[in-house]
Amino acid sequence: MDKFKFEKLIIWQRAMDFGETIDGLAxxxxxxxxxxxxxxxxxxxxxxxLNISEGSIGQTNLEQKKFLGCAIRSLAEVVTCLYKSEKRNYITKPKFNQLYEEAYQLMNMLIAFRKNVK
Structure with a gap:
C-alpha cells in the first residue's frame, strides 16, 4: 500500500526504526x-x-541531496547526544556501542544514497 516514493526506501524504513529506538531510549x-x-x-x-521523505517528494536532485545532507547532520546530532547520554550514565557502554553502530551503518547508507542521486 505504499503510495509515497519514500515508503519504499529501505533507508527511510531504517531511519524510522532508528527513531523509534531512540524514542524508547529517551x-x-x-x-x-x-x-x-x-x-x-x-x-x-x-x-x-523526515528529511529523507521531504527530499524524495517532487524535489530536484540538488534539493534531494540538500535534504539528505540535513539527515546526515541530524544523525551526527544523535550521535553527540548518545555520547552525552553515556557520559551522564543514562546508558551503558554496551548500549552506546550498539546504537553507535546502528548510527554508523545508517550514515553510510545515507552517504551512499546521496552519492547515487543524479
Whole structure:
C-alpha cells in the first residue's frame, strides 16, 4: 500500500526504526532531561526520516541531496547526544556501542544514497 516514493526506501524504513529506538531510549532518561537531552535526541532522530521523505517528494536532485545532507547532520546530532547520554550514565557502554553502530551503518547508507542521486 505504499503510495509515497519514500515508503519504499529501505533507508527511510531504517531511519524510522532508528527513531523509534531512540524514542524508547529517551523515555529512560531522568525527568530532569525531559526538556533537554530527551527532547533534543528525539527531535534529531525524527529529523533523519523526515528529511529523507521531504527530499524524495517532487524535489530536484540538488534539493534531494540538500535534504539528505540535513539527515546526515541530524544523525551526527544523535550521535553527540548518545555520547552525552553515556557520559551522564543514562546508558551503558554496551548500549552506546550498539546504537553507535546502528548510527554508523545508517550514515553510510545515507552517504551512499546521496552519492547515487543524479
Amino acid at each position: 523515555n529512560s532518561f531522568p525527568e530532569k532531561e525531559k526538556f533537554n537531552l530527551s527532547s533534543q535526541i528525539r527531535r534529531a532522530a525524527d529529523s533523519i526520516a
